[in-house]
């Protein structure tokens with residue numbers, strides 16, 4: 001949010017709130033992930049859950065393989081990626097879902113031994129390469145709300161709890177414990193799998209190292225990834241390797257454009273009320289542990305901690321704001337952001353890096369319409385999705401009242 005005079009014209013005129021996807025960045029992210037896969041010898045999967053809005057562009061890229069986590073995502077994958085069989089990880093499958101899943105996936109990870117016992121032999125009969133998800137109990141995520149390597153996490157079987165001989169139907173292992181991590185954080189995970197999981201790695205044909213690999217971030221350590229994979233392949237040359245990042249495909253691809261509706265100053269705290277809501281539309285920025293460590297970046301503004309805010313001289317305080325959301329939740333704000341100039345009602349603010357896990361977590365809380373989605377091309381911004389009052393009725397009213 002600089003207050004935006006320097007923004008591309010397309011961002012200055014569209015109706016807000018608007019989530020704008022940069023087509024060129026999505027294409028560049030895809031090319032980079034695919035080239036890393038070729039260089040180091042792994043197949044990248046696209047974990048669809050990270051963004052549905054960005055899939056419009058990515059489904060046009062050839063050779064992508066989707067990873068799905070529900071029947072809804074499976075159907076979406078079939079629509080967007082046509083005949084490509086998906087990789088699936090479903091937390092728990094029920095009988096009524098089985099036929100549809102079996103027809104749509106080529107690879108499937110079971111979350112538990114009980115699910116493997118219930119569906120494993122049918123998976124094998126259907127020609128599905130089934131895996132069991134394991135928890136190597138390595139904690140490298142800095143977001144404790146998203147730490148799947150924690151002891152007792154409901155995902156995966158701790159290695160020590162696996163049977164010595166895996167069920168016949170299991171031909172793969174799946175380990176997902178990263179979240180927005182670099183390659184150096186993958187090293188201890190692979191080390192633990194080599195040290196404590198070798199017995200099982202020699203029984204399977206493939207290893208899926210899950211998501212959380214932030215391979216499109218500027219500081220991602222390519223060579224470290226290459227080394228980790230080389231070590232793995234040296235120890236188990238027979239293993240086929242999959243990585244299934246989500247956020248990385250959409251990294252730095254989305255900008256959320258909002259407008260300042262009002263500026264209030266309760267007890268002297270300048271607060272810019274925007275036409276969007278953290279609570280309804282950007283909830284990750286308010287969740288427990290994320291509140292402290294998930295940065296919100298606003299173009300042209302710098303973050304000021306509450307402690308520093310208290311010490312600001314008058315001149316700087318006059319251009320420093322709490323950003324207030326539009327919902328009635330008291331917690332719906334982020335503090336503090338300092339701008340080059342004092343803000344005015346009507347100014348546009350741009351929040352950066354909103355391409356992943358934003359459009360997929362919107363809610364209609366308080367009846368506030370989620371941001372529209374645009375695709376930004378070299379020349380224009382194309383409206384791809386609009387959230388209408390009709391949709392609000394669909395999501396709220398009983399069927400007979402719509």
Ligand SMILES: Cc1ncc(COP(=O)(O)O)c(C=O)c1O
Pocket residue numbers: 047050089176178179180210211212213244245246247248
């Ligand atoms: C099983 C699995 N694979 C892949 C991903 C994608 O992770 P990320 O978006 O952090 O790369 C997730 C995220 O929750 C996941 O649970």
